[in-house]
Amino acid sequence: MYACGPTVYDYGHIGNFRTFLQIDVLRRFLKLSGIPIRHVMNITDVDDKIIRNAGKAGLPIGEYTAKYVSAFFEDMEALRIERPEQMARATEHIPAMVALVQRLAEAGAAYRAEDGSWYFRLSAFPEYGKLSKKDLSGISDGARVDVDEYEKDSARDFALWKAAKPGETTWESPIGRGRPGWHIECSTMAMEYLGESFDLHAGGEDLMFPHHENEIAQSETATHKPFARHWMHVRFLLVDGRKMAKSEGNFFTLRDLLLKGYRASAIRLALISVPYRHQLNFTFDGLTEATRAIERLRTFRDRLTGNALAAGENPALQSAANDAQEQFMAALGDDLNTADARAAIFELVRAANTAMDQGQLFSGDRDAILAVLKEFDAVFDVLEDRDDEPTRRAIAWAQSSGREAAIAPELLVRESLSDEAIESLIAERTQAKKQRNFAHADQIRNELAEKGVILEDSKEGVRWKRK
Numbered sequence: 001m002y003a004c005g006p007t008v009y010d011y012g013h014i015g016n017f018r019t020f021l022q023i024d025v026l027r028r029f030l031k032l033s034g035i036p037i038r039h040v041m042n043i044t045d046v047d048d049k050i051i052r053n054a055g056k057a058g059l060p061i062g063e064y065t066a067k068y069v070s071a072f073f074e075d076m077e078a079l080r081i082e083r084p085e086q087m088a089r090a091t092e093h094i095p096a097m098v099a100l101v102q103r104l105a106e107a108g109a110a111y112r113a114e115d116g117s118w119y120f121r122l123s124a125f126p127e128y129g130k131l132s133k134k135d136l137s138g139i140s141d142g143a144r145v146d147v148d149e150y151e152k153d154s155a156r157d158f159a160l161w162k163a164a165k166p167g168e169t170t171w172e173s174p175i176g177r178g179r180p181g182w183h184i185e186c187s188t189m190a191m192e193y194l195g196e197s198f199d200l201h202a203g204g205e206d207l208m209f210p211h212h213e214n215e216i217a218q219s220e221t222a223t224h225k226p227f228a229r230h231w232m233h234v235r236f237l238l239v240d241g242r243k244m245a246k247s248e249g250n251f252f253t254l255r256d257l258l259l260k261g262y263r264a265s266a267i268r269l270a271l272i273s274v275p276y277r278h279q280l281n282f283t284f285d286g287l288t289e290a291t292r293a294i295e296r297l298r299t300f301r302d303r304l305t306g307n308a309l310a311a312g313e314n315p316a317l318q319s320a321a322n323d324a325q326e327q328f329m330a331a332l333g334d335d336l337n338t339a340d341a342r343a344a345i346f347e348l349v350r351a352a353n354t355a356m357d358q359g360q361l362f363s364g365d366r367d368a369i370l371a372v373l374k375e376f377d378a379v380f381d382v383l384e385d386r387d388d389e390p391t392r393r394a395i396a397w398a399q400s401s402g403r404e405a406a407i408a409p410e411l412l413v414r415e416s417l418s419d420e421a422i423e424s425l426i427a428e429r430t431q432a433k434k435q436r437n438f439a440h441a442d443q444i445r446n447e448l449a450e451k452g453v454i455l456e457d458s459k460e461g462v463r464w465k466r467k
């Protein structure tokens with residue numbers, strides 16, 4: 001499968017990451033179902049915006065994009081988005097793009113304009129519009145568009161290769177000095193790694209027209225073969241019921257949310273819990289709900305594994321575990337219904353918690369339930385607490401880039417203690433209790449609580465977690 005990746009001219013916002021997360025759900029579900037996958041994602045590291053911004057910054061485009069490429073990988077890691085088998089950078093595939101333009105020219109589907117740019121001739125592909133099913137009857141033959149930011153409803157001959165303009169990054173080639181258009185990048189890299197026909201092409205809903213329509217036109221005109229057999233388009237999110245926009249003050253990057261104190265796992269869960277085909281209304285209440293849901297899950301798992309259980313099995317729980325597992329896979333198999341898949345698991349957690357309260361959960365049930373949790377987590381990946389690292393990295397990034405003001409004060413307090421410092425305070429408290437110095441032990445407990453560290457005393461010792 002091929003997924004359109006980021007254009008690296010800025011930090012990724014949560015709308016971008018919703019798309020990449022839903023594609024991650026697809027890839028994990030396919031793997032869990034035993035289907036081998038080869039997943040290619042491109043990085044668009046040359047386009048109009050990049051050239052414009054790099055020019056403003058007075059940097060070569062490679063230097064300008066390097067920062068955003070590494071930020072993208074960091075953000076992917078924070079959200080636990082698995083790395084595709086193949087990442088492909090546009091600037092590393094220029095000769096293959098030129099060759100595809102030449103192939104289209106030979107087929108009579110590409111022509112050179114007066115300024116030396118090359119265009120795809122829409123009239124060469126009568127099926128144009130078959131993916132988005134737009135009414136394109138008003139197309140006027142020969143009308144052209146050469147910018148990467150398109151009008152949403154007008155179809156025109158589009159640029160395959162843009163002639164060199166003064167001051168722009170360009171490449172020498174047999175079709176003249178210039179740089180690739182955005183659409184030819186994806187057609188070229190998809191076919192380079194997956195062949196002329198492949199199973200699935202994914203991307204955000206805004207890419208269906210004209211980007212994916214243009215990819216189909218270029219590829220199928222060149223090969224006379226179907227390009228992608230299936231398409232997956234992830235719907236965009238709203239923030240507080242409105243379109244996310246910098247001018248609306250409701251525009252968030254992943255980093256913005258981490259610095260407000262939200263955990264990476266909660267952001268992941270909030271962004272995948274609504275199925276990809278539905279619009280997600282992103283709210284801070286939703287993030288808080290996701291945070292609580294993850295806490296419930298982790299607390300349950302700790303309770304399940306941390307307590308001694310009597311031998312035996314509870315048949316009702318065994319069948320609840322089976323049902324949950326089946327419902328989970330069936331929901332994901334039903335067009336990736338993440339909402340129902342998640343609900344099936346939380347229903348099991350509820351039933352098992354109740355059984356544990358009543359002493360009706362036995363050691364034989366534990367393994368069955370843990371196996372279901374493991375399967376859930378192979379897709380959702382929120383059970384293990386790996387939240388500290390992304391948060392610390394975001395804080396360090398803000399501090400080193402003049403964004404200290406964006407860091408929530410309570411977050412700085414919460415992160416002021418390292419894991420080692422917490423462990424050593426807990427050891428000191430245990431020692432104080434042994435010496436019957438309860439005042440000192442309580443003082444340490446309170447000090448930790450003020451910094452958001454919660455202690456739980458159990459037979460096995462002291463467990464702690466950050467609030």
Ligand SMILES: [Zn+2]
Nearest residue numbers: 004005186211
């Ligand atoms: Zn693309």
